Amino acid sequence: MRSVGKNVSRREGPEKLTGRAVYLDDLDIPGCWHGVTVRSSVPHGRIKAVKFDPAFPWSDYVVVTAADIPGRNVVTLIEPDQPLLAEGLVRHREEPIALIAHADRAKAYEALKHVTVEYEKLPSVLTIADALAVKEKIYKDDNVFKSFLIRKGDVDQALASADVVIEGEYRVPHQEQAYIENNAVAAWEEDGVLVVRGSLQCPFYVVKALKVLLGRDESKVRVSQTVTGGGFGGKEEYPSMIAGHAALLALKARRPVKIVYDRHEDMAATTKRHPAVVRHRTGLTRDGRLVAQDVDVVMDGGAYATLSAVVLSRGTLHAAGAYECPNVRVRSRVVATHTPPNGAFRGFGAPQTLFAAELHWEKIADVLGIDSLALKRKNLFKIGSITATGQVLRESVGAKSCLDVVVRRSKYAQRRKEYDRWNADPKKPSWKGIGVSVCHHGAGFTGSGEVYLASRAGVALTRAGALVVLAASTEIGQGTNTMFAQVASDTLGVPLDWLEVETPDTHKVPDSGPTVASRTCMVVGGLVRRAALDLKAAFESEHGRVPRTRAELKKAAAALCGAKPARRFEVQYEKPSEVTWNDATYQGDAYGVYSYAAFAVELEIDRATAETKVLRVTTAQDIGKAIHPLFAEGQIIGGCLQGLGWALLEEPVYNDGVMVNSQLTNYVIPTSLDAPPFDVTVVEKPYSRGPFGAKGVGELPMDVPAPAVAAAVKHATGRLIATIPLTPERITAALAADAEAARV
Amino acid sequence: MGALTLTVNGRRRTYRGAAFTRLIDVLREDFRLTGTKEGCGEGECGACTVLLDGAPVNSCLIPVGQAAGRRVETVESLGSPEKLSKLQQGFLDCAGAQCGICTPGMLMSAHAHLKSGGKADDASVRTALSGNLCRCTGYQHIVDSVLAAARGKKKKASRK
Numbered sequence: 001m002r003s004v005g006k007n008v009s010r011r012e013g014p015e016k017l018t019g020r021a022v023y024l025d026d027l028d029i030p031g032c033w034h035g036v037t038v039r040s041s042v043p044h045g046r047i048k049a050v051k052f053d054p055a056f057p058w059s060d061y062v063v064v065t066a067a068d069i070p071g072r073n074v075v076t077l078i079e080p081d082q083p084l085l086a087e088g089l090v091r092h093r094e095e096p097i098a099l100i101a102h103a104d105r106a107k108a109y110e111a112l113k114h115v116t117v118e119y120e121k122l123p124s125v126l127t128i129a130d131a132l133a134v135k136e137k138i139y140k141d142d143n144v145f146k147s148f149l150i151r152k153g154d155v156d157q158a159l160a161s162a163d164v165v166i167e168g169e170y171r172v173p174h175q176e177q178a179y180i181e182n183n184a185v186a187a188w189e190e191d192g193v194l195v196v197r198g199s200l201q202c203p204f205y206v207v208k209a210l211k212v213l214l215g216r217d218e219s220k221v222r223v224s225q226t227v228t229g230g231g232f233g234g235k236e237e238y239p240s241m242i243a244g245h246a247a248l249l250a251l252k253a254r255r256p257v258k259i260v261y262d263r264h265e266d267m268a269a270t271t272k273r274h275p276a277v278v279r280h281r282t283g284l285t286r287d288g289r290l291v292a293q294d295v296d297v298v299m300d301g302g303a304y305a306t307l308s309a310v311v312l313s314r315g316t317l318h319a320a321g322a323y324e325c326p327n328v329r330v331r332s333r334v335v336a337t338h339t340p341p342n343g344a345f346r347g348f349g350a351p352q353t354l355f356a357a358e359l360h361w362e363k364i365a366d367v368l369g370i371d372s373l374a375l376k377r378k379n380l381f382k383i384g385s386i387t388a389t390g391q392v393l394r395e396s397v398g399a400k401s402c403l404d405v406v407v408r409r410s411k412y413a414q415r416r417k418e419y420d421r422w423n424a425d426p427k428k429p430s431w432k433g434i435g436v437s438v439c440h441h442g443a444g445f446t447g448s449g450e451v452y453l454a455s456r457a458g459v460a461l462t463r464a465g466a467l468v469v470l471a472a473s474t475e476i477g478q479g480t481n482t483m484f485a486q487v488a489s490d491t492l493g494v495p496l497d498w499l500e501v502e503t504p505d506t507h508k509v510p511d512s513g514p515t516v517a518s519r520t521c522m523v524v525g526g527l528v529r530r531a532a533l534d535l536k537a538a539f540e541s542e543h544g545r546v547p548r549t550r551a552e553l554k555k556a557a558a559a560l561c562g563a564k565p566a567r568r569f570e571v572q573y574e575k576p577s578e579v580t581w582n583d584a585t586y587q588g589d590a591y592g593v594y595s596y597a598a599f600a601v602e603l604e605i606d607r608a609t610a611e612t613k614v615l616r617v618t619t620a621q622d623i624g625k626a627i628h629p630l631f632a633e634g635q636i637i638g639g640c641l642q643g644l645g646w647a648l649l650e651e652p653v654y655n656d657g658v659m660v661n662s663q664l665t666n667y668v669i670p671t672s673l674d675a676p677p678f679d680v681t682v683v684e685k686p687y688s689r690g691p692f693g694a695k696g697v698g699e700l701p702m703d704v705p706a707p708a709v710a711a712a713v714k715h716a717t718g719r720l721i722a723t724i725p726l727t728p729e730r731i732t733a734a735l736a737a738d739a740e741a742a743r744v
Numbered sequence: 745m746g747a748l749t750l751t752v753n754g755r756r757r758t759y760r761g762a763a764f765t766r767l768i769d770v771l772r773e774d775f776r777l778t779g780t781k782e783g784c785g786e787g788e789c790g791a792c793t794v795l796l797d798g799a800p801v802n803s804c805l806i807p808v809g810q811a812a813g814r815r816v817e818t819v820e821s822l823g824s825p826e827k828l829s830k831l832q833q834g835f836l837d838c839a840g841a842q843c844g845i846c847t848p849g850m851l852m853s854a855h856a857h858l859k860s861g862g863k864a865d866d867a868s869v870r871t872a873l874s875g876n877l878c879r880c881t882g883y884q885h886i887v888d889s890v891l892a893a894a895r896g897k898k899k900k901a902s903r904k
Binding site: 009010013014015016018019020021023025026178180181182227228229230231232262263478479630631633634638639640641642663664665669671672673675677678 | 826
């Protein structure tokens with residue numbers, strides 16, 4: 001092997017490091033106008049009138065409303081419930097109503113001040129509790145977009161006969177992806193083809209949405225990704241909306257139009273992580289063995305279905321944690337509220353339910369008088385364990401290895417004692433704590449999702465001797481370009497720099513499915529490897545061997561391509577024969593395989609201000625095989641810091657159904673001074689179906705920090721605070737409530 | 745509307761337009777130096793960091809009039825893809841750039857820190873970069889990149 005497992009240079013690194021990489025707003029598009037969006041200012045209301053100031057020079061502008069949509073007014077995703085532009089009714093704040101474009105950006109924004117929307121305000125439902133109480137009907141009769149039920153064994157009977165039953169309720173808030181490049185899309189028509197370029201994760205999602213919206217054949221829509229400044233799920237589905245807007249403006253203006261959101265608009269209007277309330281009722285033996293888990297999950301989906309059903313599915317499938325229990329019931333619902341729709345964000349439902357599953361052990365530990373680490377060890381997944389869906393874990397289970405590494409490297413036992421002594425001294429200015437978590441994360445789409453996707457990827461050999469990886473998976477910082485080149489070149493046995501990676505352009509690459517769900521390396525990388533094997537076989541049978549020099553490659557290419565300009569070796573996803581899944585019963589192999597992570601965090605809380613400083617993080621993550629160890633470590637550290645942000649700092653504040661702190665000034669994400677030093681160990685328990693043994697790494701790091709932080713805060717303060725973020729205000733309030741209770 | 749001159753990356757440039765136009769817009773739109781990025785437009789994220797007479801500033805908060813007669817340096821002044829500067833090479837070797845959108849600003853803050861004789865230790869570098877937000881890396885590889893450039897050697901692949 002020549003490059004897999006080595007820290008080769010980032011493919012597009014030199015361009016990114018010199019300012020030459022072209023992001024959407026850097027594109028020099030001749031004659032391009034700027035598009036802006038008229039948005040709703042009420043959470044629920046009937047539009048009585050959209051008034052355009054008669055004194056304003058509208059003839060200099062292009063204005064688009066729902067009446068200009070040639071096809072169906074819908075953002076196609078899972079359910080056709082979300083309009084591209086509101087017609088008649090608005091169902092959340094910041095909902096798009098009309099679009100305006102002008103040659104001059106400042107003048108486009110100026111026009112927004114000359115549009116007035118008049119509403120008849122309608123009662124709104126803004127919280128999970130009000131949605132469940134059906135204060136107002138938003139979606140069908142019960143405001144439930146989707147529900148799931150997983151059953152294993154007999155939970156009621158097991159709870160009735162358990163030595164102890166312990167209950168807990170855990171709450172997590174929205175979270176903003178906060179990629180540093182805001183959403184941005186440009187569109188224009190070229191020889192009858194609508195061309196869309198944009199900062200996005202899933203180019204084929206956009207094609208599918210535009211096809212319905214414009215009533216056009218797929219061949220007349222071409223979507224390609226520009227260099228993308230971060231995604232984290234936030235550019236999974238929302239770019240379809242913006243692309244639709246840009247397309248309508250461009251078609252009406254008969255010229256290119258770009259829409260580049262500013263930070264406030266991006267934060268207030270686009271998708272966030274789903275907030276959730278998770279309740280656990282857990283039966284155990286007195287010595288701490290799980291006998292029953294009864295879990296109830298409710299998430300807030302916002303005003304439209306978007307990806308909520310799938311987010312809930314992943315949340316449901318991870319809700320019991322990385323532990324074996326003979327009797328499990330998980331009931332879950334995602335409800336509709338009159339708030340901007342929530343959507344994909346790294347982890348996709350799992351961080352919400354894993355927070356509850358992990359932190360609940362602290363409560364159990366208190367009741368049983370057994371250390372939570374010992375309890376986790378006793379119940380943790382191992383080879384042969386059977387999950388809540390009845391999946392037998394046959395291979396690649398690194399949970400215990402990760403936990404062992406973290407406990408050893410963090411000096412968990414020693415630190416615990418040390419901090420206990422520190423905290424017992426009333427003269428110390430702070431409390432200190434250490435907390436540990438261990439989580440699993442399913443790689444690839446849920447259940448039969450990969451089968452429905454039927455993803456394709458390939459490797460092309462051109463007549464001139466170029467080797468080109470063809471995949472729709474986007475580089476959004478995680479290292480896709482580099483990783484694909486590594487996988488393809490090592491499979492072929494040729495130098496890394498022989499491989500090119502095609503831009504994700506829907507007219508050039510096959511549909512490899514979306515760039516989400518920790519699937520790019522494991523699933524699409526696996527397809528690239530299979531395609532490369534086919535090309536290798538063709539070299540061997542038609543040329544005698546895989547070429548060893550560039551000159552030989554040219555000769556072989558001419559022979560293999562014949563008269564054609566290129567030969568494409570494309571393959572389609574094939575379900576591993578051992579994977580079975582039943583969508584109706586939610587039983588079977590929920591994911592082909594799971595990645596595992598353990599995480600220890602040490603922190604210090606100021607006794608006067610309740611400010612928390614994270615001192616150190618120790619983490620070990622089993623990802624099967626690190627194709628690029630340094631990039632894998634980058635995913636782990638970056639994902640863990642997002643998790644620490646969610647646990648300690650980040651809290652979108654909603655007022656009347658809209659995020660009011662929609663600025664980086666008051667929505668605080670971690671800086672270099674907030675970030676602790678990370679001690680990272682990559683554990684490699686190879687997966688037989690992954691390329692070179694690789695599993696997913698993208699989302700896993702997001703799962704572990706929050707429950708470990710809450711456990712460490714409990715160690716430091718003695719108080720289990722079951723709601724994040726653990727801001728100074730929340731910690732102070734919890735301790736004050738304790739003091740109050742102690743007085744009574 | 746008057747004309748004003750400023751020195752951008754060693755070259756005298758003339759800007760004809762309103763003196764209160766944001767420096768970032770002049771750099772990106774008038775001079776087509778698109779390496780400088782806008783992330784928030786309110787001086788929080790640091791993606792638009794450029795050097796004004798050698799000191800890092802948020803170019804989204806600086807009216808171009810304030811840069812008249814002064815020296816502006818952007819990421820384009822550092823190196824080219826064919827010949828990266830030592831600092832850029834540090835970022836390439838230590839994976840200091842992921843999505844790359846914060847990178848030009850990070851580089852300019854780090855460049856100013858090192859050039860002004862700032863200390864090449866973890867705490868000093870973190871302080872120097874604390875006005876530049878990155879959502880991808882968790883900062884550790886960025887700090888490693890700057891330290892590697894300062895010490896002129898590659899970071900080992902593993903820290904174990």
